[in-house]
Amino acid sequence: MKSIIRKVWNETRTVKTVVLELEKNMDFKAGQFVMISIPKNKFGKLIPARAYSIANAPNDRYEIKLYIKIYEDGRFSSYFNQLEEGDELEISGPFGRFILEDSKLQSINFIAAGTGIAPFFSMYEFSNKNNIKCNLIYSERTEEDIIGKKIIDDGFSNNLSGKYVITSKDSRINKEFIENNIIKSNLYFICGPPEFVNDIYDMLVELGVKEEKIKTERYG
Ligand SMILES: Cc1cc2nc3c(=O)[nH]c(=O)nc-3n(C[C@H](O)[C@H](O)[C@H](O)COP(=O)(O)OP(=O)(O)OC[C@H]3O[C@@H](n4cnc5c(N)ncnc54)[C@H](O)[C@@H]3O)c2cc1C
Structure with a gap:
């Protein structure tokens, strides 16, 4: 589905916090990840998709937060130096079995x-x-x-x-x-x-x- 970068800022020297607004709600569980890709028209080439863990709990705001480490030579993450608020990203998911869902745990x-x-x-x-x-x-x-x-x-x-x-x-x-x-x-x-x-x-x-x-x- 489509998503828009709502906010992006430098979390640390090498990690960006990225808040995405989703086109529609995504039913995910705590611990799951999404696959992110950059639409081909943005940089005129196909950039391989990458997995990123969702860093906020399920909510009804159609929003997910990601922490993306920028590798200067990274085939995907390096493009985040050039992406801005309002840019579009394609996301798929949620995926993964690294999940916390038992609310009865102590x-x-x-x-x-x-x-x-x-x-x-x-x-x-x-x-x-x-x-x-x-x-x-x-x-x-x-x-x-x-x-x-x-x-x-x-x-x-x-x-x-x-x-x-x-x-x-x-x-x-x-x-x-x-x-x-x-x-x-x-x-x-x-x-x-x-x-x-x-x-x-x-x-x-x-x-x-x-x-x-x-x-x-x-x-x-
Ligand atoms: C389930 C899952 C969840 C993830 N969640 C997150 C997350 O929340 N945040 C996050 O930042 N990342 C996360 N990752 C990692 C992320 O998916 C990417 O692998 C990472 O961002 C690097 O992608 P890249 O294309 O920018 O770098 P790549 O081009 O893949 O390269 C990454 C770095 O490794 C070096 N490198 C590349 N290939 C090799 C190799 N064969 N040997 C040695 N070094 C190599 C490169 O020089 C570069 O410095 C997750 C991965 C998985 C599987």
């Missing part, structure tokens, strides 16, 4: 690296509506790279527990760190680059978490 753990934080904003909104306790471990290179910092900091001073891990100064996440910084829960979500997701998955399993309680999304 508590959940989110573990993210980089833009892998995106789907957790949607899940966090869902959790707040349903009184689910959330814990977040979020790894970024520097403090300046933290996406949605205000939302997370507000959460940390309110009902969200957890920690940032800043890889330029903190030590790497290891099993002990995970053990000391997760909360008891029946569901663990991990999202980010494939190596990160695989490492954390293995650590959780070694800590005795049952595999069926771990959900993963790899941004490969």
